[in-house]
Amino acid sequence: MQDESCLIxxxxxxxxxxxxxAARVGENLLAxxxxxxxxVFAPCDGNGSCGKCRVRILNGKLRASxxxxxxDVEYDAGWRLACMAHVMGDATLLVRD
Numbered sequence: 001m002q003d004e005s006c007l008i009x010x011x012x013x014x015x016x017x018x019x020x021x022a023a024r025v026g027e028n029l030l031a032x033x034x035x036x037x038x039x040v041f042a043p044c045d046g047n048g049s050c051g052k053c054r055v056r057i058l059n060g061k062l063r064a065s066x067x068x069x070x071x072d073v074e075y076d077a078g079w080r081l082a083c084m085a086h087v088m089g090d091a092t093l094l095v096r097d
Contacts, residue, residue, distance in 0.1 A: 060091025
C-alpha cells in the first residue's frame with residue numbers, strides 16, 4: 001500500500017462549509033469520514049449490507065466496486081457506498097442527508 005497523502009473534501013448542506021480530511025491512498029472512505037466527524041449514516045457499521053452510506057463523487061476518484069444498492073444510472077452519476085470505497089487521491093464528495 002502506498003503512503004501517499006491526499007485530501008478528501010466532504011460537501012455537506014449548502015449552508016455548511018466543506019470539511020477537509022487528510023487521508024492515505026487505499027484508506028477506507030467511511031473510516032476517513034468518521035475520523036473527520038462527517039455524518040455518514042452507516043447503520044450496518046460499514047459492512048456493505050444496508051446501502052445507506054452513499055456519497056457522490058464530484059471530483060477525483062475512488063476505488064469502489066459496483067454495489068447491489070446502487071443502480072447503474074446512479075453508479076454512472078458517481079454514487080458509491082463509503083464503506084466499500086477506497087481513496088485513490090484527492091477527491092470532493094457530496095454527502096447525502
